[in-house]
Amino acid sequence: MAFAFGSLGPQSVLCAVLLGLSLLAYNLILRKRQPLPPGPNPRLISGNLHQLPREKPWVTFAAWSRLYSKLVIGALEVCDVTSVFEDSPIICFRIYGRKTVVLNTLRSATDLLDARSSIYSARPAATMRNELVGRKMAIFNMSAQHPRFKTYRRLLNSSLNARSTQGYLHIMQDERKILLDNLAADPEPFIAHFRRYVQVHQSQYLRFVFMTTVRNAGGIILKVAYGWTVEGNDDYFVSLMEEAFQLSAEINAPGKWLVDAFPLLRFVPTWFPGARFKREAERYRGRMSEVESVPHKWAKKRIDSGTYIESFTSQHLQPEDGRTVDSQEEDIIKWCSAALYAGGADTTVSALSSFVLLMALHPEVQKRAQAEIDEVLGRDQLPSPGDEASLPYVSAVVQEVLRSSPVAPIGLPHKVTADDEYLGYRIPEGSTVIANIWAIARDEDLYPDPLVFDPTRFLSKNPEERQCDPRKFAFGFGRRICPGEHFAITTLFFNISAILQQFDIRKALDEHGREVDPVVEYTATITSHPKPFKCRIERRASD
Numbered sequence: 070m071a072f073a074f075g076s077l078g079p080q081s082v083l084c085a086v087l088l089g090l091s092l093l094a095y096n097l098i099l100r101k102r103q104p105l106p107p108g109p110n111p112r113l114i115s116g117n118l119h120q121l122p123r124e125k126p127w128v129t130f131a132a133w134s135r136l137y138s139k140l141v142i143g144a145l146e147v148c149d150v151t152s153v154f155e156d157s158p159i160i161c162f163r164i165y166g167r168k169t170v171v172l173n174t175l176r177s178a179t180d181l182l183d184a185r186s187s188i189y190s191a192r193p194a195a196t197m198r199n200e201l202v203g204r205k206m207a208i209f210n211m212s213a214q215h216p217r218f219k220t221y222r223r224l225l226n227s228s229l230n231a232r233s234t235q236g237y238l239h240i241m242q243d244e245r246k247i248l249l250d251n252l253a254a255d256p257e258p259f260i261a262h263f264r265r266y267v268q269v270h271q272s273q274y275l276r277f278v279f280m281t282t283v284r285n286a287g288g289i290i291l292k293v294a295y296g297w298t299v300e301g302n303d304d305y306f307v308s309l310m311e312e313a314f315q316l317s318a319e320i321n322a323p324g325k326w327l328v329d330a331f332p333l334l335r336f337v338p339t340w341f342p343g344a345r346f347k348r349e350a351e352r353y354r355g356r357m358s359e360v361e362s363v364p365h366k367w368a369k370k371r372i373d374s375g376t377y378i379e380s381f382t383s384q385h386l387q388p389e390d391g392r393t394v395d396s397q398e399e400d401i402i403k404w405c406s407a408a409l410y411a412g413g414a415d416t417t418v419s420a421l422s423s424f425v426l427l428m429a430l431h432p433e434v435q436k437r438a439q440a441e442i443d444e445v446l447g448r449d450q451l452p453s454p455g456d457e458a459s460l461p462y463v464s465a466v467v468q469e470v471l472r473s474s475p476v477a478p479i480g481l482p483h484k485v486t487a488d489d490e491y492l493g494y495r496i497p498e499g500s501t502v503i504a505n506i507w508a509i510a511r512d513e514d515l516y517p518d519p520l521v522f523d524p525t526r527f528l529s530k531n532p533e534e535r536q537c538d539p540r541k542f543a544f545g546f547g548r549r550i551c552p553g554e555h556f557a558i559t560t561l562f563f564n565i566s567a568i569l570q571q572f573d574i575r576k577a578l579d580e581h582g583r584e585v586d587p588v589v590e591y592t593a594t595i596t597s598h599p600k601p602f603k604c605r606i607e608r609r610a611s612d
């Protein structure tokens with residue numbers, strides 16, 4: 070090596086160094102010159118805040134990918150260059166100083182969030198939520214680089230994997246029985262249970278479905294997390310959690326808090342004019358901290374008294390090796406138990422409510438699923454998770470519900486922790502990165518006729534013809550993928566198959582006895598729910 074270098078001579082070495090430096094400079098300049106992904110023109114200070122929709126941002130993001138398309142040079146032949154415009158799989162917008170990149174295709178989401186997960190697994194900072202309201206220790210808001218992150222994920226994964234989920238089947242069975250009994254009973258007596266929901270103007274039917282499913286999903290998860298048995302539809306812990314979901318939606322409303330754009334504002338004293346956000350933050354902080362502390366304290370008391378039901382909290386507070394957990398370990402257990410409820414209850418309710426709505430709209434799908442269950446199990450033997458393989462059409466109904474009505478249309482935001490480049494676009498460090506799950510679920514390349522509700526798209530015998538399993542995107546991506554996926558699919562199959570076996574879901578009737586099409590609208594919250602709709606749920610006639 071020394072010989073080869075020595076033979077070059079000082080001029081050649083100088084040339085080589087200059088060439089190297091020029092290449093480096095060229096590379097840096099090119100990198101700087103690489104454009105951001107396309108998107109709407111920002112205003113100087115507030116960026117695209119004025120264009121950010123209040124309702125269904127996922128629809129706008131998908132529309133922007135068509136509107137701000139990328140230029141593709143195709144059919145490059147001598148003297149014949151054809152320019153084609155193609156929907157851009159990724160778009161970019163800015164709110165004040167923070168850039169957000171939206172990934173509108175499965176390919177771009179897996180290329181970045183899965184394949185480059187080492188730099189795409191942080192969460193964007195939100196001063197109001199994390200610092201002022203004190204939610205930074207919740208797993209949803211924590212960066213993957215945080216020292217606690219791996220411990221949280223390990224605890225959650227080990228409690229929600231396939232084997233652990235089997236251990237919760239008896240809880241699911243008890244709660245399903247209550248759900249089916251409630252659905253079977255005459256709706257009239259339930260009005261009293263729903264009284265506190267009157268303010269939200271939900272229809273009697275929806276309130277009925279909503280509260281029984283909330284109770285069901287909440288009942289399962291509160292028992293799994295704390296060993297708490299939900300008593301009735303006005304259960305204290307369920308109400309506490311429901312309030313937390315409501316407050317979370319307010320705290321996380323995009324663009325609502327100026328302090329998120331200008332974090333220094335957090336130092337403004339509470340009494341200062343215009344510092345209402347600080348007083349609001351104190352109120353939120355008090356209520357939200359009860360969500361993890363009240364059920365945790367209750368579970369601890371029961372353990373101390375020796376009258377507890379086995380749960381996530383009891384198992385981890387009393388490790389098998391008999392040692393006593395220290396205060397930091399206890400804090401981790403407290404936050405993880407709260408994550409089970411926060412992650413699991415509202416999402417399951419959303420999927421079950423969408424299922425009811427979709428069955429009212431598609432009686433032919435319902436009939437085919439019921440025929441399959443009748444043939445395999447009859448009416449008396451309730452389905453169990455082991456029946457999934459012998460009920461392929463019902464399993465496909467679960468998949469199609471997840472695809473056609475995504476529970477989390479834009480998932481949870483990720484943050485990129487290093488400058489990156491994709492498809493010739495620059496993705497600057499610190500950008501928020503969102504996977505548009507709603508747009509992926511409607512991508513015609515993945516799903517021909519995406520607006521048609523058709524479970525058979527997952528049933529072709531030929532794996533090549535089978536359409537993409539929505540589980541590839543409905544539960545998020547990379548290191549942040551939902552740890553509750555297996556638990557969720559089991560709960561959904563367990564309840565959906567039993568409801569189909571026992572009940573008919575039909576459109577509501579008007580005063581002339583004619584069927585009325587239900588309203589098909591979804592809320593614009595992180596977990597999106599069908600807006601109030603009417604339907605009839607009746608025991609199946611024994612034919």
Ligand code: HEM
Nearest residue numbers: 208209412413416476477480481544545546549551553557
């Ligand atoms: C149909 C049901 C469900 C859907 C569609 C769903 C979807 C999601 C999505 C999209 C994310 C964000 C992933 C990402 O950042 O890329 C997520 C995160 C999470 N989910 Fe689920 N989920 C469901 C049920 C559950 C259940 C049953 C649990 C627990 C019992 C759960 C616990 C969590 C937790 C703790 C996180 C945060 C993970 C992290 O930040 O690292 N989820 N879920």
